[in-house]
Amino acid sequence: MDKRTMCKGCGMRCGLVIEFADGKPTKVKGDKEAMSQGFICPRPKALVFERTNHPQRVLYPLKKVGQRWGGEWQRISWDQALDEIAARLGEIKDTYGAEAIAVHASNGFACSPVTRRFSNLLGTPNQMEDGLVCFMNVRKIEEATFGWPAMFSDSENARCVVVWGGNPANSHIHEYHTVKEGRKRGAKLIVVDPRLTETARIADIWLQIRPTSDGALFLCWLNIIIQEELYDKDFVAKWTNAPYLVRSDTKKLLRESDINAGGDPERFMAWDVAAARPVAFDREALSYRSPDVRTALTGAYTATLASREKVECKTVWQLLKERVADYTAEKVSEITWVPADKIRDAARMYATNRPASLVFGMALDGIGRNSCQAIRARAILRTITGNVDVKGGSVIPGPYPGKRFDSQIEENDKLSPEQKRKLLGADKFRLISWESYEDLWQYQQKAGYPNPFPSAYTCYAHKPAVWRAMLTGQPYPVKAFLVVGANPLVMSTNATLAFEAMSKLDLLVASDIYMTPTTELADYVLPATPMGIESPELNSVFDVANFVAGANGALEPPGECWTDWQFLRELGVRMGQHWPWKTVEEMYDWQLEPMGYTWKEFVEKVRWVAPPKEFKKYEKAGFGTPSGKVEIYSSHFEKVGYDPLPSYEEPPQSPVSTPELAREYPYILGSARPPLFRNASYQELASIRKTRPDPLVIINPETAASLGVSEGDWVWIESPLGKRIKQKAKLFDGVHPRVVFPDIGRWYPEGPAPEHGVWESNVNVIINDDPEKFCDPIIGSWPFNGLLCKISKV
Ligand code: SF4
Known part of the structure; x- marks a missing residue:
């Protein structure tokens, strides 16, 4: 007998066919009828044959006996575990407030929006993930710049592919095959990586960059492309905010309300060359007052404000040119250790072989202080070369409009504004704040996105701030920690501090499939089963993708292992939360209802839906940004108080700074x-x-x-x-x-x-x-x- 399921061994979600004999799996192969067209890597064989009956699998709820970190456990029932945990969480909430309970979600084998629902209904803003070094930065920056992440690379139609800080030969094997096929038909390949990876070995140009100096190299490519006029002039003028004016006094974009009393503060101004005065862009109509208006792309102009005061303004493009002008190939060669000639050759190759895809990779999320601005510079590079949302470029794919969104599971409105303001770390790192999340969403709606991105992936507590609150009680105490399918003692930076912090907790609960250093420290350990292979999964890549795929599990979870969905629901109900679905399949029924399917019908008859690729979707309603354009000068950054243009700083420890x-x-x-x-x-x-x-x-x-x-x-x-x-x-x-x-x-x-x-x-x-x-x-x-x-x- 064969069973079809979906692998969640990484983010790709390949379809699997598992053959069974006498109730036991005997063979695993790729499902040719799945979206992945039969491809699989070696991981699912290990997941099928070695994980479910692994001798170290946690099979029953466990309660700590004696000292924490003492290694002694008592088997208890799920009912006892849930009753006791609910009671202790309730006491902590009553004594210190719900924010004293932190929750660590994981997308590895759980579902973060479901965890977010639990946190929201509990009343705590302090949910976290490992995403701050793994893709959250890219999502947020691209939301601010493009209105939605340009997550997919249409490399199969690209004339040039740039792999920057990633090795698809290891991590995105589908992408690697596409890149190799592209090489056969003559597409260029540039790899930027400190290591000679498998992907770098087949590249036309490999730039062996000093780790974390990526931002400087992006600024240099921008400089070369602007100086040599290799950019896409039409796209820059029409679909970016490059012509908009920035006030020299406030460093803010000039608005209609600056010029006319009663003008719209949401309308940005460009310089009308013929009329020699500022002209407003109408975001709803996606035009200036007349289609004949010609705006200046470069230069400085004097605008008269409503108060009659005169103020100098420069165009965004002028400011970008000035910002990148210092980043010459020679200077950046010293910063990055890449020869200047190679830098120039690569920038020209990327800019002159259009369309070009700059493949999404996660290395930039983990470079510390330069992370966000390097990702901003990358987004602008894609933009000025006209490679955004075009065939062969960097595509803004989603979301799939038919199903109910993961963000609708979250019930974000149930968390009060007062609790949202308590999110740890959000006062300092404002891109993780609810304020940022809600601001981005109001403009995404204008571009036709039906629901926001799940907050579980874009709005987190800052882990180092949480450790410090656990240790010091500042700015308020954190007394309990619920770890859902994660291993923060291994995956959180400054592990010793994390250990000291978790050791001080009144209550630590962890659900996992094995005993790990983190579960060993817990008061209660709950046996989990992963999504995919052992349990049903409906997937649309966090709603960033315009497809939806689903499959049932193929293997029975061992012992008393539960999905995290079931654990969170049962705990939530005990704490008085409203969970309208009794099973995850019922929740999937609800999500699929607008598409006209039940979960059973979908997994048996449909299994995946992926509309044909669509490009230049911005031509219908603009980009999901305040200006309706790609924001080279980010009005969101301006609003939350950061430099709206990309920049670079020397890392805090380096041969140069220290x-x-x-x-x-x-x-x-x-x-x-x-x-x-x-x-x-x-x-x-x-x-x-x-x-x-x-x-x-x-x-x-x-x-x-x-x-x-x-x-x-x-x-x-x-x-x-x-x-x-x-x-x-x-x-x-x-x-x-x-x-x-x-x-x-x-x-x-x-x-x-x-x-x-x-x-x-x-x-x-x-x-x-x-x-x-x-x-x-x-x-x-x-x-x-x-x-x-x-x-x-x-
Ligand atoms: S690429 Fe990822 S999803 Fe596909 S088979 Fe391998 S681990 Fe599973």
């Missing part, structure tokens, strides 16, 4: 996920683990020789935080002699409880999360890459 420290810690730390692993997951699965049994730090052979290190030696990696970890040396001349690349997410599932080796090789032990010095000042993400370290033989 030369003395760099003498003691001479190497720059990159970090990368090992192939087939998924962050901290899959190390417990033997067939995946054997591909990388020990954690590896990649070191240039020249560097290793100078340190007396040979292939396979264990080495210490030590950071200025005063902490060190060890990994095994892997010598590779495709990494710069001054850069080392350790594995991220390494712990030892087989190691003795309760630590499971969490302090031994986990790169997060040595990474500093100081919000003032190391986190991105806009969104708060911390650096996985770019800090200093030293290496010595163990």
